[in-house]
Amino acid sequence: MTLNYQDVMTADLSSLTDVSAAWKKMGERFGELKTAYETNVQGVLGNGNWQGLAYGAQQQYASATAFEYGAAKKEALAVASLLTDAHTELTRLQKAVKDLVHDAEKKDYKVDSSGKATYVGYDNLSEQEKYALHHDPDYPRLQADAREKAQGWTDEIAKAVKAVDEADQSVKRALTRATSDGSTDGIGIGGFNAQAEGDLAKAGKPEPKATKPDGWVAEGESDASGPGTGTSATGPDAAAGKLAEAEAHADLGRASAEGSLTNGPMKLAGEAEAYVGAKASAAGGITNEGIRGEAGAFAGAEASAKGTADAGPVGVYGRAETKAGAEAGINAGVGLEGVQAGAEAFAGAKAGAGGGADIGGIGAGATVEGWAGIGAEAEATFGKGADGKWHIGAKTGVAVGLGGEVGFEVTVDPGKIADTAGDAANAIGDAAGAVGDAAGAFGSAVGGLF
CATH class of the missing domain: 1.20.1260 (Ferritin)
Incomplete structure (x- = not known):
């Protein structure tokens, strides 16, 4: 204060x-x-x-x-x-x-x-x-x-x-x-x-400001709140094709942070967030892009962290998350941006991790979770996510006492594919130009001999 x-x-x-x-x-x-x-x-x-x-x-x-x-x-x-x-x-x-x-x-x-x-x-x-x-x-x-x-x-x-x-x-x-x-x-x-x-x-001296190697540009932000409660409801909205959506929460606390370091084609980025409380939501709608519906509830604590490292068109990613409490949810949708369906119910504790690699905008990876509790989950995904990438994946899991879940995921980033193709075309053009210049110089040299 x-x-x-x-x-x-x-x-x-x-x-x-x-x-x-x-x-x-x-x-x-x-x-x-x-x-x-x-x-x-x-x-x-x-x-x-x-x-x-x-x-x-x-x-x-x-x-x-x-x-x-x-x-x-x-x-x-x-x-x-x-x-x-x-x-x-x-x-x-x-x-x-x-x-x-x-x-x-x-x-x-x-x-x-x-x-x-x-x-x-x-x-x-x-x-x-x-x-x-x-x-x-x-x-x-x-x-x-x-x-x-x-x-x-x-x-x-x-x-x-x-x-x-x-x-x-x-x-x-x-x-x-x-x-x-x-x-x-x-x-x-x-x-x-x-x-x-x-x-x-x-x-009493302030914490020294972190130094970074020359050439690296750092960006980041963080946020924290709680405790607090709230509700919201919207719809129906005929013009937007939204039937209705509602949300309620009782937060003991939540916090999030994200940051990145960039140096030319090299970029390191990470995010982390944590939440303790209870929340429930439901939504549904019909638009010219498709039909969707979802509902879910959670009470307990959860935390997650993820990071990426990219060098030009090649990158790797990893994430980890843990959750303790009770949750239930169902979702389904079909439209221009893909198909998604799934259901889950769980009470206990979870800890999981995922990782993979991305080359030129096409990524592949795997996920695994360990469960201690009672629950089951199944989900299949093919669609466009909030990050602008297309996601293809499936996962399934069950636990009665101890158990877990395994899954796979494939991502396609159209923007990165286009950038990679453009860079490749420029590189090929530069190489072709260099070959042409060399051929011309060679021809001139040969002509000078006669």
């Missing part, structure tokens, strides 16, 4: 010193516990009277426990130091904002609750003085000057508020890092942080 002017002006920072003292006391107590544990547990059991595999296992875990006591001390003392630094820095920056406001008010500028300054010096004039001022030829210039100076105060105050917010974000980063254990020492990842940094200037 970004701090605003009102947040900065009303914040009470005094509690930071009390909290810092509590964390310091807790850190010292963890140190005492570590000493007591090493003396009264490890020391006693390690007197040589107990031997064997059980003793070895106990000592291994006892060492990890002792380590975590020490790591807890390090983490707690680091947090105490960070809170002390935070109190010092935030108090200094908050005072800078308040001093600016005080200086502005001394010069007859009023600062409102949003941090905007307005000149109010004329309000203190008598009615006679106001009348004379309003009829002064320089009055428009004086007003413009007052507005310009007011904007200057507003900008300076906004800049000072931003400095407080940036410091606050720095404290947040530092505290998050201090209390996050990413190492495998002690009991492993997720324990106390034995490398916690207590210097705010070091621990």
